[in-house]
Amino acid sequence: MSFLLGENMTGGYGGADILHDCTIGVEEGEIAVVVGPNGAGKSTAMKAVFGMLNLREGRVTMKGEDITKLSPQDRVKKGMGFVPQNSNVFTSMSVEENLEMGAFIREDDILETMEQVFELFPILKDKRRQPAGELSGGQRQQVAVGRALMTKPKVLMLDEPTAGVSPIVMDELFDRIIEIARNGIAILMVEQNAKQALNIADKGYVLVQGENRYTDTGEALMQDPEVRKAFLGG
């Protein structure tokens, strides 16, 4: 029984189905990575798990509780955090305000959480008064992840967190993500950089055309000659 599980999901944005009987999930404190070619429905699968798309079949459970019918906002309250791929920061607002908005649903003191985010991403502390739109790509992603962490989620979903950043920044971001997972937060992420992502993954899903093609531990997928040949470039 996975901590967060999207089971046998079938559906799309109205019209033709994009996901076909697709299953992805993650355990507490683990990192699960969804990889696959362009148009495989990776992002769609993430959105389905987060409730941003109506499923025709299948269900989403968290700690065994069925949350298929919940809105994204209600899932945030249940302890899910989501970092979209695009426009994932409030560009006109300062870094600090971005974090504050991330914690909007919380009624208690958020300063401690904010300090934790600044500990994780020290650069953000220096830039706290700067509008997020003026930051570099990597720093922006840090703001985006930090914003999602402000609700103290139990599971963090990342849609291509390293899209458009340099390899050095990517390694740095992956290190941070591992650190977040060590603190007991389950991480479910979609990645374009399959090799690097599977390297840090406890579990990997290879999606093709909205279906699960291979599912195994990250290590096993890395070793699998077929997966290597078809998806990891040999």
Next chain:
Amino acid sequence: MMENILNALVLLANFLVVPGLAYGSQLALGALGVTLIYGILRFSNFAHGETMAFGTMAAILATWWFQSLGISLGPLPTALLALPVGILAAMVLVLTTDRLVYRFYRKQKSSPVIFLIASLGVMFFYNGLVRFVIGPNDQIFTDGSRFIVTAREFKKYTGLNEGLAIKTTQGITVVAAVVIVAALFWFLNKTRSGKSMRAYSDNEDLALLSGINPDRVVMIAWLLTAALATIAGTLYGLDKSFKPFTYLQILLPIFASAIVGGLGSPIGAIAGGFVIAFSEVTVTFAFKKFVTYLVPEAWAPDTLLQLLSTDYKFAVSFAILVVVLLVKPTGLFSGKSL
């Protein structure tokens, strides 16, 4: 010579700077309302001028009532005391409208142009409502002392030929605008609700993901807009006079202000208000006397040195609007492009 320069400057201050500041403040307050609705509900609210007229009308009725009870503010216009009544009435009106009209289109996720057309309908409705209640004629509701400084006092005090008159309403307009703008910026930048409005305006999807309640944001936007519209309208009415038709006309300079400054940008709305106001006043100002003071007698101009007759003052905001849309569609402060 020195005296001539001073006379010229006082002349400019009296006929250009003081009226420009007052008019600019009124436009800025009006444009703030337009920009707020654009930022949050993402459409151009053509009913804004009539919202101003309605709020002002309610304030006028309350003013008359207070006057009949013998309540007054001494040297200040009684209308200031009536403002809260006007604001409340406008708030009820816009919230009812939102509930009955705009909410339907929000649920349909209609495109902004549909909202715009709906707001035109709302505009005509408000228009009729105001005329039905108070009539289409001029209403004068200002009382208290008329001037802070009169031209005669100024002349006597300084010994200059030119006088500088500052009307009480002009003084109140500028002071009120400063206070209101400061309060609005404090609200938007320092309070949780204000920040959530900026977040919603910046990135609606992410705001929803963060658990910001869209209904609440929309409601606050309307409440603020109603307050801003009523204050702007009442100040304008005090300064000039209240005639429902002028509030239809003022819609153009207000939109020009909001767009020149950058739609969705509050600071832009204020800058735009003053740009439009000063352009209008400057272009329609007769510089003859001003130049006569400054040049040797032989060079004194024969003509009025007026670029445009005051009848064409609305053409000024139109021209600026067109230029801005052609050259920098996002406006001075890079708001959203139309």
